[in-house]
Amino acid sequence: MGKVIAFASGKGGSGKSVVAANLGIAFAKFGQSTLLIDADLSMPNLAILTGLKSTPVTLYEVLDRTKPVDQAIYKVYGGADIIPCGTSLEAFLKADMRGLKNVVEKVKERYEYVLIDTASGLNKYTLGGIKVADE
Structure with missing residues (x-):
């Protein structure tokens, strides 16, 4: 069973997405199977x-259960996998982060x-990712 790590910050622009992306790619390059999940629904950057x-299919479609x-x-650079987040305002407004737990359970x-x-x-979107993490 995989270790689930959340990257959070109290302020935008701190570099958390860059750290998450680079750590994921580094893990993959060293032979560790790694999945990045872009759960920053308001400003997704991992893709x-x-x-x-x-x-064509993003975390939004998985959260609303229209796609598996x-x-x-x-697959991205270095051999890591990613579940990107879309940029649709409509999808953002109806996104339910409670579904993230099911997503993580399926992939870990x-x-x-x-x-x-x-x-x-610190909001419901941040807490959704933190709650499902081991660290």
């Missing part, structure tokens, strides 16, 4: 930071590390 261009989690997993058996990039500040 950009990892060079991912096209993401496997369809939202993409397959990965040695699951790294969750949360939103900045």
